[in-house]
Amino acid sequence: MFQPDFEGMPRTDIEVLQLERLMKTLSRVYDRVPTYRSKFDEVGVHPDAIRSLADLANVPFTVKDDLRAAYPYGMFAAPMREIVRVHSSSGTTGQVTVVGYTKGDISRWGDLMARTLASAGATADDIVQISYGYGLFTGGLGVHYGSERLGAATIPISGGNTKRQVQVMKDFGVTVLAATPSYALLLAETALEMGIDLRDLPLKAGVFGAEPWSENMRKQLEEALGILAIDIYGLSEVLGPGVAAECECKNGLHVNEDHFIIEIIDPETLQPLPDGEMGEVVFTTITKEGIPVIRYRTRDISRIIPGPCSCGRTFRRMQRVSGRTDDMLIIRGVNVFPSQIEQVLTGIPGVAPHYQVVLTKRGTLDHVAVHVEVGADFAFDEIRELEKLRRRVGAEIASALAISIEVKLVEPKSIQRSEGKAKRVLDLRAEGSV
Amino acid sequence: MIQQISVFLENKSGRLAELTRALGNANVNMRALMVADTAEFGVVRVICDVPHRALGVLDAAGFGATITDVIAVEVPDRPGGLADVLETLDAAGMNVEYAYCFVEPTGEAAVDIFRVDDPLAAEAALSAAGLVVVEPGALYSAD
Structure with missing residues (x-):
């Protein structure tokens, strides 16, 4: 550890330090940054009212658009004579911050x-x-x-x-x-x-x-x-x-x-x-x-x-x-992140971490099918073993996502490979029931 | 022991035809083919003349294929012939996962393929009982 006194601090000490520093920071931004002052005033939260870490939940959120709106220096809490370095985001998702x-x-x-x-x-x-x-x-x-x-x-x-x-x-x-x-x-x-x-x-x-x-x-x-x-x-x-x-x-x-x-x-x-x-x-x-x-x-x-x-x-x-x-799905009222599925799949030998989620309506209910590739190294000679694999994938995904799903095993290498933008989710729910 | 090729196939129309065409185009000669299927997928099992080359062909054509060790036994052409084989396997504690049958081009004997947990022990038990275990060389070239 580079700073063991901090990195190995007892939990209670960390929380004391966090609260002290949080209170200082809240006062600083309230006094110096108009965006924060108006956000806090709007919900009637004054920095002095924050007396525990749990109170932080009453403080308004900040989003990237706040920073964009303040372009370039509007949210700085120090005068330019104290600023010694400026960086900026790449701006690939909108105006730079x-x-x-x-x-x-x-x-x-x-x-x-x-x-x-x-x-x-x-x-x-x-x-x-x-x-x-x-x-x-x-x-x-x-x-x-x-x-x-x-x-x-x-x-x-x-x-x-x-x-x-x-x-x-x-x-x-x-x-x-x-x-x-x-x-x-x-x-x-x-x-x-x-x-x-x-x-x-x-x-x-x-x-x-x-x-x-x-x-x-x-x-x-x-x-x-x-x-x-x-x-x-x-x-x-x-x-x-x-x-x-x-x-x-x-x-x-x-x-x-x-x-x-x-x-x-x-x-x-x-x-x-x-x-x-x-x-x-x-x-x-x-x-x-x-x-x-x-x-x-x-x-x-x-x-x-x-x-x-x-x-x-x-x-x-x-x-x-x-x-x-942005990738989050709401299925039967449950928040589901497709990446959770990938995590489950990496932990199961016999399947490849490539998948596609297909959402449809059955009557009024959302129906979720997850297509999973059988691993190229899986000895898939026996139907019994394949069925066992299918049930295991289904049970583990269901337990990770807290919703029941149908698993369909598909051929190795048949799902489009991810280059960060692969279409992992096919949402057909708006197209009526099937 | 015989090397059998197992291919995982989704139940999609034309997929089995594609598989056999890929092997045909590569001049692979199939001796036996057996399809086991469920509602959604199937496993195709193939005995052919050049198993390793066939595996490469299937892999290149985008199929998921592996090699599985099975045993081949000549089944006597008389009533109770198959029962003799199965009883011998059972007596040796061998559980048969699946079996299928084909007839040699000479037409003299039927050959049964068995998938068991321990193919080497099964072959020994069958030979000891006086049954004819088919050697790979009789079915395909060692490629």
Whole structure:
């Protein structure tokens, strides 16, 4: 651990610290950011009325449109003379949002990213290649400051020029790679084309984030690069990379709870959900000065993994982000995220994690059929075994989703492969009953 | 032991024809074919002259296929012939998952294919009982 005093803090102390910092942050934004003042006034919540962490549930949410409307600096809570850095989102989903950092923000960000790198096993002895893009995107510079804070030798190569990246990795003796997971795979493929096997290099760990990736991809990366691959999480509105990261246990990402309060809410009712339940991730920053965000709705779907982690960190873990609220389905009144199905399927030998959900009406009831590919490696010679497999998939999906479903086994490789945009759901409910 | 090809098929019209055409185009000669089906899917089992090549052909054509070890036994052409075979398997504690039959081109004996848990032990038990276990070489070339 990079900061064991914080990362291993007793839970009660974390909550005391969170409340103290939350109250300070709420006052700060109420005094300095007109958007927050009017939002709070509208529902009659004054920062002084927030006296426990549970009271946070009375505070209004912040959404991306609030930040867009305040473009560029409208939601900054520090004067420009205190802002030392500006980043912005890519704007692929609408107008860009702009975030600003004070000197203190940059320093704390460095600490958090150093924690992240340390949880991948990196120390001052390591040589870190940062293949995230440098620029307005928070990835490159975010990891950069963390790597320097850790004391590692930092190679700010940024993205692109893949052959040169491979050459640098080999010649400079790189031990830790920071990149998007898809770029890391491209590096491995390019290396092979160049006759270099990355597994023969000193490379030992990778921190991968900025895009969703799966357990399967982890296996691929760990095999192709001969490394420990960990998932890191962050978004520019909240900080950038460094909000949460997996530890060596690779079972959920520890949220840096001394700087952020995480909530999981039901995206329909907007009510907070207990630990363990899937919903939308909401963050409140409690140490940021430049642009704090209060109950920011990320649209990311995850859950808090209940219980402590064996690594010794006491910060709660969020499960790897498995989708966006935009993908949510409401089936017989139950919120269902298709990615939950994928998670169930990865845990069942004999089926491939490729599926399609087909929704129809039977009378007035929603009917759900899940088409699942029989795994190419499944010995499907016996009907009995196939039926057993079908029942198991049905039971496990039903228990994960809390709705009953029909499972249809389909031929290997017959479902369209996901490139992030595969059509996973076929909703025919509007077309009348069948 | 005999290597049988098992193919998982959804019940879609024309799928079995596609499968046999793919094998035919690749010049694979089938000795026996058996379809087991449910309402939604089926398993097609094939004995052919070049099992490994056939597997590659099916894989390339987008079918999900695997190889399953089965046993083949010459069944005596007299009343009670099949019962002798099954009783021998039963006495050896062998559970028969499924069985099907085909006739050799010579027309002299019927060959029965059995799927059992432990094909090697089953073959030993059958040989010990004086029954004729068919060797792979008699059905297909070792490809």
